[in-house]
Amino acid sequence: MASKDVADNKTASPNETAWMITGRLLAGMILYGVIGWLLGRWLGHEALFIAGGILFGMAASLYLVLARLNQETEQMKRSSQT
Numbered sequence: 001m002a003s004k005d006v007a008d009n010k011t012a013s014p015n016e017t018a019w020m021i022t023g024r025l026l027a028g029m030i031l032y033g034v035i036g037w038l039l040g041r042w043l044g045h046e047a048l049f050i051a052g053g054i055l056f057g058m059a060a061s062l063y064l065v066l067a068r069l070n071q072e073t074e075q076m077k078r079s080s081q082t
Contacts, residue, residue: 012072021065028061029054 012020036053040046 017069017072020068024061024065025058028057028064030057032057032060 032053033050034053036049036051036056037046039053040049043049
């Protein structure tokens with residue numbers, strides 16, 4: 001039986017949602033930027049891999065943010081119907 005996270009059972013306030021979006025976007029940029037930097041140092045094309053890592057991190061983070069917001073919207077629709 002899978003346990004649910006406490007944060008998944010409540011709706012987030014607008015302030016919490018704004019910080020979640022900011023945190024995920026920054027974390028994705030930083031994490032994949034560092035991975036790109038490490039790959040660039042290893043393979044010899046630092047600028048290319050850093051830029052690619054940051055762009056990939058932004059795209060992945062944006063996908064996660066949109067998926068989470070869609071999940072919250074669906075949850076709010078279901079709770080308002082019942």
